Amino acid sequence: MLQAYDERNRDLIVNVGGKLTHRDRAVVSPFDSAVQGGDAVWEGLRLYAGRIFRLDEHLARLRDSARALAFEQIPAAAEITEQIRRTIAANGMRDGVHIRLTLTRGVKITSGMDPRLNQAGPTLIVLAEYKDPVYDLSGITHLFWVTGGRLATPTTVSCPEGITRAAVLELAASAGRACETGDYTLPQLYTSDEAFVTGTMGGLVPVVAVDGRAIGDGKPGPVTKQLTALFADLTATTGTPVT
Numbered sequence: 001m002l003q004a005y006d007e008r009n010r011d012l013i014v015n016v017g018g019k020l021t022h023r024d025r026a027v028v029s030p031f032d033s034a035v036q037g038g039d040a041v042w043e044g045l046r047l048y049a050g051r052i053f054r055l056d057e058h059l060a061r062l063r064d065s066a067r068a069l070a071f072e073q074i075p076a077a078a079e080i081t082e083q084i085r086r087t088i089a090a091n092g093m094r095d096g097v098h099i100r101l102t103l104t105r106g107v108k109i110t111s112g113m114d115p116r117l118n119q120a121g122p123t124l125i126v127l128a129e130y131k132d133p134v135y136d137l138s139g140i141t142h143l144f145w146v147t148g149g150r151l152a153t154p155t156t157v158s159c160p161e162g163i164t165r166a167a168v169l170e171l172a173a174s175a176g177r178a179c180e181t182g183d184y185t186l187p188q189l190y191t192s193d194e195a196f197v198t199g200t201m202g203g204l205v206p207v208v209a210v211d212g213r214a215i216g217d218g219k220p221g222p223v224t225k226q227l228t229a230l231f232a233d234l235t236a237t238t239g240t241p242v243t
């Protein structure tokens with residue numbers, strides 16, 4: 001699903017390296033690692049009623065990604081959180097907001113791919129937009145389905161551990177609905193009774209057809225509805241306050 005432009009984002013204030021600037025005047029150095037070679041990591045967050053859902057987990061994953069790429073300097077979680085708060089406050093935001101964090105290796109002293117040219121520390125970019133939950137081509141990363149009342153999801157061997165996926169697994173367990181994790185085939189998905197996908201960009205979204213084949217009766221099923229309601233309650237009542 002192609003994401004749509006929201007008129008409320010026309011005069012966004014964005015945060016680049018701690019500097020709050022109108023979106024039309026925001027600048028990233030041509031010597032920044034993100035420009036030089038796509039040398040950066042990112043996370044997506046969602047703001048619900050003034051709280052960011054699973055903020056600690058998202059920031060831990062962001063910082064772990066930077067460690068995996070051997071960034072020399074990585075901002076502390078508290079420092080990143082403060083920059084998020086400043087950005088949210090500058091835009092007067094509270095709900096219905098998607099926040100994209102980008103952390104680059106930083107500005108190089110001269111152009112080139114060698115990370116030893118980075119001597120200025122990382123660049124943190126905080127982009128907060130009014131954006132309804134949707135999926136784009138990069139947003140659908142985790143899949144669940146139900147067959148005969150049994151919930152199942154593939155392992156994460158071929159995709160990152162999902163924070164929303166983990167939340168749904170916790171919700172299913174608390175509701176007395178165990179989830180099997182394993183290696184599955186497409187025919188098992190095709191013949192399932194219901195299915196849904198999860199991700200920060202869209203939350204929990206039903207899947208009613210795959211490869212032109214209807215899943216179940218082509219409508220969200222009872223397990224999907226149950227977990228969707230539980231997830232909505234979770235995001236409405238938990239999270240880190242930032243407003």
